[in-house]
Amino acid sequence: MLPNFPKPLPEGDKPVNRTVNVDDRLYQYLVDVSVREDDLLKALRRETAQYHMARMQLSPEVGQLLALLVKLQAPKKLLEIGVFTGYSTLSMAMAMPKEAKLVAIEKKQMWLDIATRYLDQAGVMDRVTTYCDKALPVMESLLEEQSETFDFVFIDADKQNLLSYYQLAKQLLRPGGCLLIDNTLWWGNVADEAFTDKDTRIVRELNKTIHADKGVELSLIPIGDGLTVVRKIPKA
Ligand SMILES: C[S@@+](CC[C@H](N)C(=O)[O-])C[C@H]1O[C@@H](n2cnc3c(N)ncnc32)[C@H](O)[C@@H]1O
Secondary structure (H helix, E strand, C coil): CCCCCCCCCCCCCCCCCCCCCCCHHHHHHHHHHHCCCCHHHHHHHHHHCCCHHHHHCCCHHHHHHHHHHHHHHCCCEEEEECCCCCHHHHHHHHHCCCCCEEEEEECCHHHHHHHHHHHHHCCCHHHEEEEECCHHHHHHHHHHHHCCCEEEEEECCCCCCHHHHHHHHHHHEEEEEEEEEECCCHHHHHHCCCCCCHHHHHHHHHHHHHHHCCCEEEEEECCCCCEEEEEECCCC
8 A cells, every 4th residue: 555645735835744633724833833944944945846756855843843953962973864955954954063064875966966055055065974875885884983973863764774774873873862763653654554565564663663672762753754853872
């Protein structure tokens, strides 16, 4: 069975990446009273809306939460898996401390080109290193010399490799570091037994794995398509 994608809303630049059953009126209220979207992020969202893949983009309220968590954690070293056109990358890069560095991995050059243009405009590109490659080999190579050195990791890529991304990200993360995983409610399909496709099964498996993992603290926040926030517990 195919994922239960929500119907796109009529206006091109309205965000559609949301699962939790908030009706349009309440969602609009939530946006009106809480979202303060930077003009550059707004422009990126508008540009991305022309692509049929636009629904992969983070919603503004999720981007804003990401930025807020970055500010609270003040990470020096960040890692992102799955850049797309760079909404999350830009949100994190503009929120991170001036001395911080962000490593961002995306397999498609076309998306990275768009992201780079906006990161340049924001004046943060000198602090962002991009890899145009599949995330698994890049993460494995980072592990060789940078194990437990990242303060903040955001995973928002393919679901097929999600369990490996989780395990590798935990190894790259320093104790006390923060790991965020997007789409953990997977269009609501995770809770519907009728959905037995591979991606849904993997997201369910990940959620069970994190819940059972005594090495982390977690919260699954019902925002956007579900955002799991994990803290790697320092060893006593
Ligand atoms: C959901 S989108 C990311 C959305 C992005 N975080 C944002 O804020 O707009 C997932 C991205 O992961 C990329 N991707 C998929 N599989 C990948 C892989 N194995 N390695 C690296 N990137 C991958 C896709 O090309 C796509 O751009």
